[in-house]
Amino acid sequence: MAKAEDWFFSKFREDREHSLVILLNPYGNDHNYFCGPSPERKNVAFIQTTHYATETLTARHVPVAYELFASAMRFRAFNVPDYQDRFVHMKDRGCMNDFFSEIKNIRLKILSADVCEECYEHITRQQINPLFIDHVFKGFEAVREQQNSFTRARRERKVLEVQAGMKYLKFESIGAQVSLAPKEMALYKFYLNHPEGVKYSHICEHRAELFSLYEEHYQQVHSDDAVIDQEKRKEAISAVLERWCMQDDDLTQTVSKINRKIKQAVTDTLAKPHQITGPRGGLRKIAALS
Numbered sequence: 001m002a003k004a005e006d007w008f009f010s011k012f013r014e015d016r017e018h019s020l021v022i023l024l025n026p027y028g029n030d031h032n033y034f035c036g037p038s039p040e041r042k043n044v045a046f047i048q049t050t051h052y053a054t055e056t057l058t059a060r061h062v063p064v065a066y067e068l069f070a071s072a073m074r075f076r077a078f079n080v081p082d083y084q085d086r087f088v089h090m091k092d093r094g095c096m097n098d099f100f101s102e103i104k105n106i107r108l109k110i111l112s113a114d115v116c117e118e119c120y121e122h123i124t125r126q127q128i129n130p131l132f133i134d135h136v137f138k139g140f141e142a143v144r145e146q147q148n149s150f151t152r153a154r155r156e157r158k159v160l161e162v163q164a165g166m167k168y169l170k171f172e173s174i175g176a177q178v179s180l181a182p183k184e185m186a187l188y189k190f191y192l193n194h195p196e197g198v199k200y201s202h203i204c205e206h207r208a209e210l211f212s213l214y215e216e217h218y219q220q221v222h223s224d225d226a227v228i229d230q231e232k233r234k235e236a237i238s239a240v241l242e243r244w245c246m247q248d249d250d251l252t253q254t255v256s257k258i259n260r261k262i263k264q265a266v267t268d269t270l271a272k273p274h275q276i277t278g279p280r281g282g283l284r285k286i287a288a289l290s
């Protein structure tokens, strides 16, 4: 550690008062420490990158990243010769200064991303620049986010299966369904039939297909009503398709409505692959199909 520090300050003209050298070291040490400040010097600490601690969490870089920020905080606030006696906790309390008898408990302090009351009191007496506190806080929060199991669960969610029925899109694996109006269902099924995507400006080329989809759903929904004139039905459908062909707002509004309904039913993240999306003027499609 001493050599690393000397080398660093001979090579780089950093202000010693405000610089900490952290040695990322693949070699073990007598005490089997994962990380720690030098017992003799103020400006250097080490992290053992091959330590067992790196194997106990979701990813090996997580505890190393944590200790980078923790080392900075110890350097700024706990840089005293008797650090070990005064501040190291041998009993876990979810504090940055926990020193675990069982190293896999390191996830406790990573998840707390915090210090205990006692260490907090000490830190506040050190008159530390608030910008430094903010910086370390952001680092701890980012590491915690990586380790948090709910974050992982959300990241690892698979694309849901969906069945399109007459009136509902059903996401059976999570027990959710989305009720779509005939016009919306017709448009959604149209996009299901076109995994390659269709630009709004090319919708008109698929008029026949849209007409039959719409008619199928229109009939289904209105079949119990008092006689609906077949001619009137065709007129109503044609009027809607006419507006879509003209790229009237009705098309974008219908898509927005479908997308919103899906989002409300299954959350934003899960909805995304099933929504009809695409760049302005570009191909619109359902990502889950590709």
Ligand SMILES: [Zn+2]
Residues within 6 Å of the ligand: 089, 095, 096, 097, 098, 115, 116, 117, 118, 119, 120
């Ligand atoms: Zn503490």
